[in-house]
Each structure stands twice: as C-alpha cells, then as structure tokens.
Amino acid sequence: MVATHLIKQGGLRRLAVAGAAGLGLVLALVLPAAAQAEERVCRGALGAITVDNLRVPQSATCTLNGTRVKGTVKVERSATLTADGIRVIGNVQAENARQVTVRSSQVGGSVQVVQGRAATVRGTTINGDLLYDTNRAALRAIRNVVGGNIQAFQNTGGVEITSNRVDGNLQCKENVPAPTGGGNVVQGNKEDQCARL
Helix, strand or coil: CCEEEEEEECCEEEEEEECHHHHHHHHHHHCCCCCCCCEEECCEEECCCEECEEEECCCCEEEEECCEECCCEEECCCCEEEEECCEECCCEEEECCCEEEEECCEECCCEEEECCCEEEEECCEECCCEEEECCCCCEEEECCEECCCEEEECCCCCEEEECCEECCCEEEECCCCCCEEECCEECCCEEECCCCC
16 A cells, blocks of 8 residues: 655655555666676686576686576587586577586476587486587487477487487487487387487
C-alpha cells in the first residue's frame, strides 16, 4: 500500500511517497537499470568460485576446477578449456577452439563444439545435447549422461562415442572416418553411422 502525504517545509509543500511500492519506484528512478550479467574472462586458472558468464578469449588457456557458472561458458578461436568438476547452468559453447575438455561436471544446457579441433567430454551430466560439428581433430564422448541427443556431424579427426546414456537420439552423419565405440544406452534411435554403437 502506498501512502501519500503533503509535508510543509519552509513554506513549501512537498508530496512524500511512503510504503514499499513507493520506495521501489523511487529506487527505480534513482538507480541505473538492472545490470546485465557480468562476464568473467578466464586466462589461467579458476577454482571453486561462482561467476555469471565465462569467456575464454582467443588463443588463451583456461583451467577450471570446481567452478560454478550461472550462465554460459564460451570458448573462442584457438582457445583451450580444461574443466573438472564444474557446474554450468547454461551452455558450454566452443567455436574454432583448439581443445575443449569437460570432465566429471554438470551442464544444465548443451555442450556444443563447432568448427574447432579436439574435444573430450567424459563422466559429465548434460541436460541438453552434446554436439560435435565440423571439427578437425580427435573427439571423445565417454560415460556421459545426456538428457537430449548426442550428435556428431562432418568431423574429420575421428570420433569415439562409448558407454553413454542418452535420453534422446544418437545421430552421426558424414564423419570421416566413421565414429567408433559402443556400449551406449540410447532411449531414442541410433542413426546412420552410429547405428551399431
């Protein structure tokens, strides 16, 4: 409830606004608009801290150990990410990266490694998809729990997909050489090059 009163000060009359809603209105006018989620740039190592979003800049190397990311992890061109025991609320996104390694971690969104080189995702729970697309070096997906799909498309450095539990589909197309592995438990379909994995 907002209460308004006329206050007489030095011969002037002022309108005072009281109450929670009035205070909120005053603060909204005085304070700047809500700040965007902050982005932490990682060069070197980070331990068990919490950040909003995290970016590994071009050609940098970042090692995460027990780090919590409330947003998204982005890995840029020629950069390297090594992550152990991390928790990411959003996605892990790598484009043109040199290497991405995610072990024993939890990802609330998807892991997407596109047009880069090597990647390993091992022992990790991913609520969304695990995507390897158009990469040029060795890729591995081993003992993960994936809520969406595992997808490997047009990779040329070799793909190993072993002992994953997949709630969606296991989809592999146009990889040279064809993916290897086995022991994957897939609730949906095993398709194309991964039909026998």
